[in-house]
Amino acid sequence: MQVANLPIQLLQNQQTDLTDKSNELTTMDGLLSKLQTAVQSIQTAMSGSSYTADISDKTVVSATLADGASEGLYPIQVDDIGSYASGTTKADWGTPAANATFKLKVGGETYSISSTDNSASGIATAINQQFGNMVEATVLNVGSGSSSDTRISLQATSLGPETIDLQDSSAHSLFTQSVAGSQAEYSVPGTGAAAVYTNSRQVAISPGVTLTMLASSPGNEVDVTVTRPDSTLANALTSFTNSYNAVVDEVIKQRGSNAGPLQGSTVLQSITEALSQIATYTNNSNSGVSNLADLGLGLDSNNTVDGHLTFTSLDLAAADIGNSTAVDAFLGDNTTGGFLQIVTNALSGLEDSTTGVIKNAESDLQNQITDLGNTITKRQNAVTQMTTNLTNQMAQADALLSSLQQQYNSIAELFQAQQTATQALSLG
Numbered sequence: 001m002q003v004a005n006l007p008i009q010l011l012q013n014q015q016t017d018l019t020d021k022s023n024e025l026t027t028m029d030g031l032l033s034k035l036q037t038a039v040q041s042i043q044t045a046m047s048g049s050s051y052t053a054d055i056s057d058k059t060v061v062s063a064t065l066a067d068g069a070s071e072g073l074y075p076i077q078v079d080d081i082g083s084y085a086s087g088t089t090k091a092d093w094g095t096p097a098a099n100a101t102f103k104l105k106v107g108g109e110t111y112s113i114s115s116t117d118n119s120a121s122g123i124a125t126a127i128n129q130q131f132g133n134m135v136e137a138t139v140l141n142v143g144s145g146s147s148s149d150t151r152i153s154l155q156a157t158s159l160g161p162e163t164i165d166l167q168d169s170s171a172h173s174l175f176t177q178s179v180a181g182s183q184a185e186y187s188v189p190g191t192g193a194a195a196v197y198t199n200s201r202q203v204a205i206s207p208g209v210t211l212t213m214l215a216s217s218p219g220n221e222v223d224v225t226v227t228r229p230d231s232t233l234a235n236a237l238t239s240f241t242n243s244y245n246a247v248v249d250e251v252i253k254q255r256g257s258n259a260g261p262l263q264g265s266t267v268l269q270s271i272t273e274a275l276s277q278i279a280t281y282t283n284n285s286n287s288g289v290s291n292l293a294d295l296g297l298g299l300d301s302n303n304t305v306d307g308h309l310t311f312t313s314l315d316l317a318a319a320d321i322g323n324s325t326a327v328d329a330f331l332g333d334n335t336t337g338g339f340l341q342i343v344t345n346a347l348s349g350l351e352d353s354t355t356g357v358i359k360n361a362e363s364d365l366q367n368q369i370t371d372l373g374n375t376i377t378k379r380q381n382a383v384t385q386m387t388t389n390l391t392n393q394m395a396q397a398d399a400l401l402s403s404l405q406q407q408y409n410s411i412a413e414l415f416q417a418q419q420t421a422t423q424a425l426s427l428g
Contacts, residue, residue, distance in 0.1 A: 008379045015372045020261040022365040024254070028262070028271065029358050031247045032351055038240040039343050043334050045228070045236040048208035056223040062212045063224050069208030071324060074224040075189045081201055081213045085162035085181030086155035088140065089174050093120040093150045102174075105165035106134045106156075120150045133157065135164060158199040159183050184213055189221045230320055234313040237297065241311040248275060248307040270357045274346040279309060281342050288326040292339070294319055295327065 044050055048069020055063060060078050096118040104111045104127060115126035124137035135154045143149035154175065156162045160183045166175040183197040188205070196203075201213040209226060254260040254268050262268045279299060282291045292298060296315030300308040320327050332338015350358045 008376055008383065011372055011376050011379065015369060015376065017261065018365055018369050018372065021265070022362065022369060024261045025267065025358060025362050025365065028247070028250055029351070029362065031243070031250055032271075032347060032358065035240070035243040035247055036344075036347050036351060038236070038243040039334070039340065039347065041236040041239055042233070042331065043340055045233040046328065046331055046333070046340070048226075050232045051226050051228050053209075054225040054227070057217070057220065060213070060215050060217045060220065060222045061224065062214060063226075064210045064212070065226065066208045066210070069226055070206065071227050072206075072225075074205050074209055074211070074226065075221050076203065076205065076211055076224065077187045077189050077219070077221050078184075078213045078216055079187065079195060079218045080182070080185040080216050082159035082184035082198075083179055083182045084156045084159060085164055085177065086153065086179045087164060087175055087177035088142075088151040088153045089166060090176050091151075091174075092143075092148070093123075093152060095119065101169045103167045103169070103171070104131055104135070105163070105167060106131070107162055110167075120152050124152050127152075127154070156181055159201065160199045186213060228320075228324070230313075230317045233320070234316055237295070237311055237316065238313070241297065241309045244275070244278070245308050247271070248309075251275070251307075265361075267357055267361045271350060274350055275307065277346050278343050279307070281339050283330055283338065288323040289319055289330040295330070 047067040048065045049067055051065045051069050051071065053063035053065055055061060061076060098118065100118050102113045102115075102118075102123060104113055111131060113123060113126050114130065115122050117123075117125070120139045124139050127135065127137040135156055138153045138155075140151045140153050141148055142151055152166065154164050154166065156164060160181050162181045164175065164177055165173050167173055183199055184201050185195050185197050186203060187193065187195045203211045203213065205211050205224075209224070211224060251268065251271055254262040254265075279292070284290050289295065292309075294315075296312035296319070298310055300310055316327075330339060332340050334340045334344040348356065350356050353359055
């Protein structure tokens, strides 16, 4: 039985070894995933959405920043914020007949309003649902005390002159337009360009930089200064450094006298090569920033732990103040070039769900573990069946021996009786 169990024990030992490797890969996978997230944080810090806008007069304009924004000065002069065509119904809406129908007229075009609820609220809701791209309807109560006076207010959704009307089925106007509407007007000082007239108070003054006109201020230049806060990028690089070092620590655990389960594996070699590619990246085409050390990132000079990165935020601040364009160019983008693309590609080679070295290794190990488990189960079932068969055979042998013993006893008794009878005859 011990000989029969020996192959199973060897298979179980192999399964344990593979499970240890799988668990370690899962740990490494998680750490590399965090490093990918840290790289994305750098990308986010470099994008316009993380920038800040300093506005010289916040009562005149506000600013919204998005990806694509660049650092710089964006002046604007708001000559007129324009107005939306608007008005209200002439009298209390009351309770129209159930079969009453209404029409909306915008810019000379007439539209039938489809609604089963002819109350002020019902009609306003129908207008917003069916024609919300042209006008916005709201319900107002202009009465006093317990005296209700419900009106429907309509306002165009874009600036500029517009004719709005709300009519009954007989084309009788129920509406008074109080504001004709006008376009907004702004100019960009210093460009010599003519004033711009627009149907929106939002101005896409530059990619990723949108200004919203809040008030008219003729002759008053408002300066919007867009900058990237050093702290945002510094925090991202700190996170990157910590995540990178966590991977390095896990790699170190797989080496030496007490090496982990990935010792000597091709996967560990691939991870090491990726880390080296990241830490030693250089780009000599940039003036002022050519390597990570120029941004305050460098390998541990004390060599207390091989491969660790250190980060000095003051070095980054100095580089950014001295030549922010060079910093931007060196870091680049995760799809178009620079450090971010190199890191992204290196980590994708490990982590890609289809082609990544680690993902494929994890899948392969799981398949091997499953196959071994099936083999062990089959072997165990075979041993169990063998044990059952042997037990049954031994039981049958015991039964046969018992039967033979009974036969022997019967024969012995016959011989004994014959001897007794023979002795009795001889004495007589």
